[in-house]
Amino acid sequence: MKVVTLKQIAQELNLSIATVSKALKDYPDISKKTKKLVHDLVIKLNYIPNSSAVHLRTQQSKTIGVIIPDIVHYFFTTVINGILDEAEKKGYLVIIMQSNEIFELEKKQVDLLISKGVDGILVSLSNKTNNFLHLKKIMNHSIPLVLFDKVSKVINCSKVMIDDRKAAYDVVTYLIKKGYKRIAHFRGGLDPQNSIDRFLGYKRALLDHNIAFDPSLVYICNKNSDFKDGYDTTNQLLKEHGDSVDAIFTITDVIAIGALKYLSDHKIKVPESIAVFGFSNWFMSSVITPALSTVEQHGYEIGRKASQLLLQEIKGKQKGINVKPQKIILQTELVIRDSS
Amino acid sequence: MKVVTLKQIAQELNLSIATVSKALKDYPDISKKTKKLVHDLVIKLNYIPNSSAVHLRTQQSKTIGVIIPDIVHYFFTTVINGILDEAEKKGYLVIIMQSNEIFELEKKQVDLLISKGVDGILVSLSNKTNNFLHLKKIMNHSIPLVLFDKVSKVINCSKVMIDDRKAAYDVVTYLIKKGYKRIAHFRGGLDPQNSIDRFLGYKRALLDHNIAFDPSLVYICNKNSDFKDGYDTTNQLLKEHGDSVDAIFTITDVIAIGALKYLSDHKIKVPESIAVFGFSNWFMSSVITPALSTVEQHGYEIGRKASQLLLQEIKGKQKGINVKPQKIILQTELVIRDSS
DNA sequence: TTGTACGCGTTATCAT
DNA sequence: ATGATAACGCGTACAA
Numbered sequence: 001m002k003v004v005t006l007k008q009i010a011q012e013l014n015l016s017i018a019t020v021s022k023a024l025k026d027y028p029d030i031s032k033k034t035k036k037l038v039h040d041l042v043i044k045l046n047y048i049p050n051s052s053a054v055h056l057r058t059q060q061s062k063t064i065g066v067i068i069p070d071i072v073h074y075f076f077t078t079v080i081n082g083i084l085d086e087a088e089k090k091g092y093l094v095i096i097m098q099s100n101e102i103f104e105l106e107k108k109q110v111d112l113l114i115s116k117g118v119d120g121i122l123v124s125l126s127n128k129t130n131n132f133l134h135l136k137k138i139m140n141h142s143i144p145l146v147l148f149d150k151v152s153k154v155i156n157c158s159k160v161m162i163d164d165r166k167a168a169y170d171v172v173t174y175l176i177k178k179g180y181k182r183i184a185h186f187r188g189g190l191d192p193q194n195s196i197d198r199f200l201g202y203k204r205a206l207l208d209h210n211i212a213f214d215p216s217l218v219y220i221c222n223k224n225s226d227f228k229d230g231y232d233t234t235n236q237l238l239k240e241h242g243d244s245v246d247a248i249f250t251i252t253d254v255i256a257i258g259a260l261k262y263l264s265d266h267k268i269k270v271p272e273s274i275a276v277f278g279f280s281n282w283f284m285s286s287v288i289t290p291a292l293s294t295v296e297q298h299g300y301e302i303g304r305k306a307s308q309l310l311l312q313e314i315k316g317k318q319k320g321i322n323v324k325p326q327k328i329i330l331q332t333e334l335v336i337r338d339s340s
Numbered sequence: 341m342k343v344v345t346l347k348q349i350a351q352e353l354n355l356s357i358a359t360v361s362k363a364l365k366d367y368p369d370i371s372k373k374t375k376k377l378v379h380d381l382v383i384k385l386n387y388i389p390n391s392s393a394v395h396l397r398t399q400q401s402k403t404i405g406v407i408i409p410d411i412v413h414y415f416f417t418t419v420i421n422g423i424l425d426e427a428e429k430k431g432y433l434v435i436i437m438q439s440n441e442i443f444e445l446e447k448k449q450v451d452l453l454i455s456k457g458v459d460g461i462l463v464s465l466s467n468k469t470n471n472f473l474h475l476k477k478i479m480n481h482s483i484p485l486v487l488f489d490k491v492s493k494v495i496n497c498s499k500v501m502i503d504d505r506k507a508a509y510d511v512v513t514y515l516i517k518k519g520y521k522r523i524a525h526f527r528g529g530l531d532p533q534n535s536i537d538r539f540l541g542y543k544r545a546l547l548d549h550n551i552a553f554d555p556s557l558v559y560i561c562n563k564n565s566d567f568k569d570g571y572d573t574t575n576q577l578l579k580e581h582g583d584s585v586d587a588i589f590t591i592t593d594v595i596a597i598g599a600l601k602y603l604s605d606h607k608i609k610v611p612e613s614i615a616v617f618g619f620s621n622w623f624m625s626s627v628i629t630p631a632l633s634t635v636e637q638h639g640y641e642i643g644r645k646a647s648q649l650l651l652q653e654i655k656g657k658q659k660g661i662n663v664k665p666q667k668i669i670l671q672t673e674l675v676i677r678d679s680s
Numbered sequence: 681t682t683g684t685a686c687g688c689g690t691t692a693t694c695a696t
Numbered sequence: 697a698t699g700a701t702a703a704c705g706c707g708t709a710c711a712a
Contacts, residue, residue, distance in 0.1 A: 003481060005689060016699045021691065031697060048455045052392040053689035056704045072417045081412050084438050093452060096436050098424050112433060115388045141343060227627055261627055284624050287567055287597055289604055345705060356683045361707060371681060393705035396688045
């Protein structure tokens with residue numbers, strides 16, 4: 001079956017391409033009769049417009065691009081879900097690219113998306129991203145850009161995120177109120193903003209409640225950011241601090257679950273001997289025993305909002321309105337379960 | 341910053357568009373001097389070719405489309421990861437669409453992808469897909485199509501899948517050899533091929549080992565295909581069969597974990613009183629207590645192979661070679677842990 | 681060695 | 697009510 005174009009339809013009906021095109025777009029100056037003729041043949045021949053041609057002509061690709069560090073991550077998966085739903089509703093397609101936490105890749109992917117002529121771009125920065133020329137390039141091309149989750153303070157574009165510092169503060173305050181005093185923190189790397197912010201929230205909460213901040217209780221736990229990291233770091237923690245520690249606050253649920261596994265393997269009772277508190281509310285967290293206390297981060301909502309914002313900016317741009325960058329901070333909530 | 345086209349470059353250098361274009365493509369009939377001039381300006385102005393124009397001209401979009409039922413699924417996530425890696429390697433972009441297990445959506449998404457002019461399409465069918473005209477349409481447009489995981493026997497295109505029947509057969513045979521005799525099966529819906537095949541493998545294994553097949557031990561467990569289904573169905577199973585049952589084989593790990601949770605909540609020992617066997621080797625399965633026995637399905641590999649196959653067919657088509665549909669069946673393996 | 685001219689499929693303005 | 701025509705940006709056969 002040959003691919004059907006307006007031209008074929010026009011020939012078949014002895015009409016001009018222009019007329020067919022207008023008939024399909026329901027222009028008022030085309031007769032009912034012709035419109036019906038065209039519509040019927042279009043259905044019969046299964047005509048599907050060529051979006052590249054439309055794109056070239058209209059300067060709209062009806063496509064947005066997304067760059068995320070890692071798709072195999074429950075949290076990102078929920079975000080993407082939100083993005084897809086919102087985009088789909090407005091008739092946009094989504095190109096997804098994975099930076100694998102590699103800065104060079106992230107840069108290349110930006111170029112690819114620009115070359116594709118996407119109408120807008122959503123980015124969650126890789127942990128290794130430490131300069132932002134590629135984001136500037138996006139803005140220089142006046143392509144709407146929205147950062148989500150892993151954002152940078154340096155770039156002046158719309159952002160959708162949570163208040164990591166506050167969330168961490170709330171966790172640690174909760175633990176302190178519950179009577180825990182020696183609270184360890186398994187943090188992420190030194191660069192990512194959310195790793196920094198969660199750490200700062202942790203520290204601030206301690207100080208605000210007159211508990212000395214002990215740097216030796218803070219572990220960087222980002223080898224692979226997986227469950228084994230949590231397992232191994234717990235091992236190290238207990239070796240270095242014995243049972244003086246009475247709680248662990250981890251930067252992700254996966255790491256918390258690694259910690260729980262270690263504690264369970266070594267018959268250390270949770271939360272009696274040590275409490276564990278995670279971050280993200282990975283749905284698995286409610287299923288394990290003991291169920292994990294954690295922070296609900298509303299990934300789907302983050303994706304939906306980011307998509308909405310982007311689509312708004314795209315629309316604004318097309319209308320020639322200059323939309324100001326917005327910063328949306330979504331609320332988080334403590335989810336208290338059995339591990340704390 | 342205005343968007344840069346070949347035209348701008350040409351004007352700036354007082355050359356024709358054709359010369360600039362050829363210089364960039366390293367045509368032998370362009371002088372070194374001109375090439376250097378062009379390249380330098382291209383870098384300075386940050387020229388990025390417009391892919392829609394290229395697409396229109398070359399009939400290649402360097403883009404493939406993927407339709408999957410549900411992205412928030414560890415298994416699919418790993419598949420997508422494989423797809424992205426392979427596509428990226430060959431310079432292809434990936435448009436991901438989610439059917440949400442809705443047949444109507446799946447059909448619409450096929451149209452969208454065709455209209456986008458993707459060079460090829462990968463589909464994992466929704467559970468509710470019961471006719472295949474939309475897939476036929478893809479093939480009629482002579483767009484390469486590869487089905488993966490959830491495939492249909494009716495359509496004659498390339499497929500990448502596992503042998504569900506054999507995998508299930510292996511599981512049940514293993515359980516029988518271990519001494520389990522009253523083995524329940526929590527299956528999926530009646531339509532999806534892999535649900536059917538796993539069930540058939542289960543049944544065949546029983547019969548081959550002289551264990552009567554008892555239909556009352558088979559539960560359809562697909563309300564949401566989540567952990568709660570497993571929890572509730574286990575409840576129902578025990579209510580109806582008491583402790584005569586000594587093993588449960590579930591269609592997915594998530595459901596198995598729901599079952600484990602129920603058993604743990606009710607102090608029923610696993611595997612002493614009841615063994616549990618899952619399917620997929622979701623990475624969480626190794627972390628819970630007791631660690632879940634399951635079937636490794638190699639999702640990443642499925643994605644990689646499917647992508648490879650598709651890219652091959654695309655290449656073949658462009659060379660005018662007619663590539664025969666291939667069927668790749670990837671090996672599965674039993675992963676024996678503590679729950680069986 | 682460089683440039684001219686055409687076409688990919690569509691939209692939209694302006695004639696007829 | 698319909699059609700001729702130009703334009704979007706690029707690639708390439710052919711002419712100069």
